[in-house]
Amino acid sequence: MIVILQPNLAHASEEYKAVREYLEHLPDITIREHQEHGKQQVLTEFYLIGNTASLSKADIESLPGVERVVRVSEEYRIIGRHRDDHRPTSFEYNGIIFSQDNLNIFAGLCAVDTPEHVEQMMRALKQHGQQCTRMGAYKPRTNPYSFQGHGRNCLPYVFELAGKYDIKVIAMEITHEDHIDEINAAMEQTGHPTGIMLQIGTRNTQNFELLKTVGRQRTYPVLLKRGFGITLEESINAAEYLASEGNTRIVFGLRGMKTNMGDPHRNFVDFAHVPVVKRLTRMPVCIDPSHSVGTRHADPNGILDVMHVTAQGVIAGANMILVDFHPEPATALVDGPQALTLEELPYFLDDVRIAREAYEARVQRAKEFAAAN
Ligand code: PEP
Numbered sequence: 176m177i178v179i180l181q182p183n184l185a186h187a188s189e190e191y192k193a194v195r196e197y198l199e200h201l202p203d204i205t206i207r208e209h210q211e212h213g214k215q216q217v218l219t220e221f222y223l224i225g226n227t228a229s230l231s232k233a234d235i236e237s238l239p240g241v242e243r244v245v246r247v248s249e250e251y252r253i254i255g256r257h258r259d260d261h262r263p264t265s266f267e268y269n270g271i272i273f274s275q276d277n278l279n280i281f282a283g284l285c286a287v288d289t290p291e292h293v294e295q296m297m298r299a300l301k302q303h304g305q306q307c308t309r310m311g312a313y314k315p316r317t318n319p320y321s322f323q324g325h326g327r328n329c330l331p332y333v334f335e336l337a338g339k340y341d342i343k344v345i346a347m348e349i350t351h352e353d354h355i356d357e358i359n360a361a362m363e364q365t366g367h368p369t370g371i372m373l374q375i376g377t378r379n380t381q382n383f384e385l386l387k388t389v390g391r392q393r394t395y396p397v398l399l400k401r402g403f404g405i406t407l408e409e410s411i412n413a414a415e416y417l418a419s420e421g422n423t424r425i426v427f428g429l430r431g432m433k434t435n436m437g438d439p440h441r442n443f444v445d446f447a448h449v450p451v452v453k454r455l456t457r458m459p460v461c462i463d464p465s466h467s468v469g470t471r472h473a474d475p476n477g478i479l480d481v482m483h484v485t486a487q488g489v490i491a492g493a494n495m496i497l498v499d500f501h502p503e504p505a506t507a508l509v510d511g512p513q514a515l516t517l518e519e520l521p522y523f524l525d526d527v528r529i530a531r532e533a534y535e536a537r538v539q540r541a542k543e544f545a546a547a548n
Pocket residue numbers: 285311315348375376377378400430463466
């Protein structure tokens with residue numbers, strides 16, 4: 176059960192104290208407080224854990240200071256969508272809105288290699304009106320002898336170049352909690368020229384200790400990739416771990432499932448789950464066409480499979496695209512074979528726009544149908 180207080184109710188207010196006192200004295204119930212910081216207001220919620228079946232929703236709703244009480248199923252208490260649940264499906268970070276109703280594109284380098292390539296990438300993004308990117312500094316690799324990413328050494332120039340080209344948010348995978356400290360230090364050193372979305376990769380989706388640490392910090396929002404070999408429910412529960420520690424600014428990322436059934440693609444594309452995640456949870460949904468497809472193969476018209484699956488995800492309502500680009504894919508240290516080129520950037524953006532317009536037209540048509548029936 177979730178008890179939602181009236182917006183901006185201060186801890187010092189009599190109403191807040193009375194509600195808290197009442198809830199603390201309910202038998203066999205523990206309470207956990209959670210705050211959602213919206214653009215205009217702060218929403219305080221109490222999660223009641225334990226035997227809530229016997230509690231009266233009306234009694235709690237009648238307390239001064241309580242706005243609403245929502246009964247939740249056991250699943251996905253915080254990030255889930257529940258009956259009569261009007262909690263937000265969006266958040267803002269560093270001037271960028273992440274929502275189940277919009278679309279942000281994070282085109283960029285799978286792995287940072289040289290300052291020149293980072294600059295070429297960011298300049299192209301700026302030229303084409305983009306304010307988000309992906310930049311890998313910590314790379315989890317299958318082979319211990321493969322390039323592991325430049326780590327903290329590249330952070331200062333990546334952040335400074337982002338500031339120079341007006342990039343507001345960089346999606347960056349971390350594989351260890353120390354990486355958050357390294358990012359904080361580089362941010363401090365460079366004067367906070369940009370923002371970071373911490374990415375938890377598919378190999379760490381169920382690294383529960385990492386999830387708890389990332390969930391406890393509130394500085395950075397999180398992109399949680401779906402686990403490559405676990406059920407959707409297990410991956411959404413991983414997102415709930417982040418939220419249960421306090422950070423609800425989460426985007427859920429689909430990146431394909433590891434099975435030979437997807438051959439010749441690198442992973443079996445799972446973008447049919449875009450509407451499923453939006454129905455079950457309040458998280459915006461990201462698609463990663465690059466790691467799903469893993470190649471630059473094209474259809475007889477010359478349209479790359481990466482672009483086809485991007486369009487498939489976008490026409491189904493995806494809210495974010497994480498996609499590998501590289502100024503010289505042949506020299507890329509990681510995942511060159513799946514990268515798009517800078518010349519392809521405007522073409523890719525147009526293709527996304529076409530698919531997004533089709534999605535918006537579909538939503539409009541669905542509304543008309545619902546209104547008439
Ligand atoms: C990545 O986005 O660079 C990456 C390694 O993705 P994943 O964790 O989905 O394999």
